[in-house]
Amino acid sequence: MKIYISSDIEGVTGVVSWEHSTEKGSRDYEVMRRRMTNEVAAAANAALESGAGEVVVADSHANSTNLIHEDLPKKVKLIQGTQRPLSMMEGVDESFAAAMFVGYHSMRNTLHGTLNHSFSGRSIYEIRLNGNPIGEFGLNAAMAGVFGVPVIFASGDRALCEEAQELIPGIITVETKRGIGMIAAESLHPEVSCELIKSGAAEAVANKGNMKPYRIEGEVHLEIDFVRTGHADAAGSMPRVERISPKGLACKAADYTEAYQALRTLINLASTFPLQ
Numbered sequence: 001m002k003i004y005i006s007s008d009i010e011g012v013t014g015v016v017s018w019e020h021s022t023e024k025g026s027r028d029y030e031v032m033r034r035r036m037t038n039e040v041a042a043a044a045n046a047a048l049e050s051g052a053g054e055v056v057v058a059d060s061h062a063n064s065t066n067l068i069h070e071d072l073p074k075k076v077k078l079i080q081g082t083q084r085p086l087s088m089m090e091g092v093d094e095s096f097a098a099a100m101f102v103g104y105h106s107m108r109n110t111l112h113g114t115l116n117h118s119f120s121g122r123s124i125y126e127i128r129l130n131g132n133p134i135g136e137f138g139l140n141a142a143m144a145g146v147f148g149v150p151v152i153f154a155s156g157d158r159a160l161c162e163e164a165q166e167l168i169p170g171i172i173t174v175e176t177k178r179g180i181g182m183i184a185a186e187s188l189h190p191e192v193s194c195e196l197i198k199s200g201a202a203e204a205v206a207n208k209g210n211m212k213p214y215r216i217e218g219e220v221h222l223e224i225d226f227v228r229t230g231h232a233d234a235a236g237s238m239p240r241v242e243r244i245s246p247k248g249l250a251c252k253a254a255d256y257t258e259a260y261q262a263l264r265t266l267i268n269l270a271s272t273f274p275l276q
């Protein structure tokens, strides 16, 4: 049995500011990347102790060079670095029995969602798939679904847990902190957070037979509302993209994988807008 883990940092206990999660010039970043590593290790150890022969972890925050490999279990293979075809889900395929998301956060515009955003805090206001607002959790869960892999576990703040349970009923979630505002939260002690993640992830593996992949079938209608008209100008040069409002673009994708890759490309193009 192989288990796939996608890991972010904004949902890790105690991470409440953008400085906590950025590598450059942050006093606390070194502390927070250790916490992220420990939370991922807790989930990986639970998977290994529950019978997994191999765990693949995707380091999926910012430059994706956050996790400290020697502090993860020996059977963990670690994917790091950027410009990956499947972005936060690089490495997932049909060989995995299940996926887990550790350190995740809620989509942009979520009340009490600590550090809520959707891929890019600078340029993205809202992403909709077939008319429904969706964030990183849902978009990445659907990417696992393309390969028939169910997402069985997620950890992050309370708002992330609620978002996960609404999209995937029955998923096991662990709340590492209770968001008070966008840059405030009441957090568990780091050791307690790891203990809960370990027991929750073990429960999730035991329950995985009851979980189905989250699939978005057929043609996909993708819409993005950017923060500025300039972001839409920059991204709007992509073929088959339609301007639906001053700050909004839409495109029809033949299937979910194409929609996911179109979304990543549009975000990359929007990032070329100079005033951010």
Ligand SMILES: [Zn+2]
Binding pocket: 008, 009, 010, 060, 061, 062
């Ligand atoms: Zn992140």
